Amino acid sequence: MKKIVQTLLLAILITACKNEPKQESTVVDEVKQDQIITSIYPESITKVFNAHGGIDTWNKMQTLSFSIEKPTGIEKTVKNLMTRAELIDTPTYTQGFDGETLWVNEKDGNAYRGKPQFYKGLMFYFYGMPFVFGDDGVEYKEIEPLVFEGKTYPGILISYEAGVGESSDDQYKIFYDAETGQMEWLAYTVTFGKPEGSPDFHFIRYNNWQTVNGLVLPKSIDWYNYENNLPTEKRNTVEFTDILLSEKAPDQAIFTMPEGAKVID
Structure with a gap:
């Protein structure tokens, strides 16, 4: 009888061990999940992201603000990185986007003669390099390197799926340091308001960086x-x-349209 009881207890113990979830399987699942998330980006652009602090760190951020000195005074931009709502405040006007409505509020009788649709997000885009190329709908392709003053910079062509953003025909090229992965050049086309893409690439050099909250961002361009x-x-x-x-x-x-402002269609 004693042997029978021992046998039953052993059987119950074995069954319980089989049914008990294994802790290590959760860890493996988490690792696999991380690998899936990381693998959505090609190796070349991942190298660039990592050289600037990592796309995961960027994705934790919700607020970005910066100022630029213009001939008319200081232009300050505040951006919600999650919703892409934006406020651009200058001495002569304020331009805002609450996530749905674009508006302009002229100050002291100064007529705004710019292009709000074109300028919305423009300087943020140039400042947010290279992380803005981690957005949805972006396509990557390795291209011929740029050679400038005897140095060779590997290149990545950035394009967009149809319907993404205000100008999905825009194209960008990132050229980066082969050793460090740090971004050095941006080439871009301007297609806003044009029926088709532009063949002309404009160039910005990124060679003056600063570290802000763990991310390497431009000090000047x-x-x-x-x-x-x-x-x-x-x-x-x-x-x-x-x-x-x-x-x-x-x-x-702060992104809400004030009384008297003009809605931009």
Whole structure:
């Protein structure tokens, strides 16, 4: 009888062990999940992201703000990185986008003569390099490198699926340092308001970086003249100041259209 009881207890113990979930399987599943997330980006652009602090770190951030000095005064941009709501405040006007409605509020009788649809997100896009190329709907292709002043920079062509963004025909090229992976050049086309894509690539040099909240972001960028779709000499520099990058979301109320502002269709 004693042997029978021992046998039954052993059988119950074996059954319980089989049914008990294994802790290590959860760890394996988590690792596999991380691998799936990481594998959505090609190796070349992942190398660039990593050189600038990593796309995962960027995706944790919710608020970005920066200032640019213009001839008319300081232009300050505040961006919600999750919703892409935006506020651009200048001495003569304020331009806002609450996620659905684009608006402009003129100040002190100053008529705004710009192109709000074109300027919305423009400087954020140039500042948010290379991480803005981690958005949905982006396609990547390795291309011929750029050779400038005797140095060779590997290249990645960035294009968009149809219907993505305001100008899905736009194309971009990133050229990066082969050893460090750090972004060095951006080439881009301008197709906004045009019926088809443009063959001309403009060039910006990214060679002045700063670390903000764990991410390597531009301190300034240089626009270059170009010829035959290649950069020639520096034309002008844009500096970014008063940088704020935070995991805390901005107050949505700042993006709300004030009374008297104009809706931009």
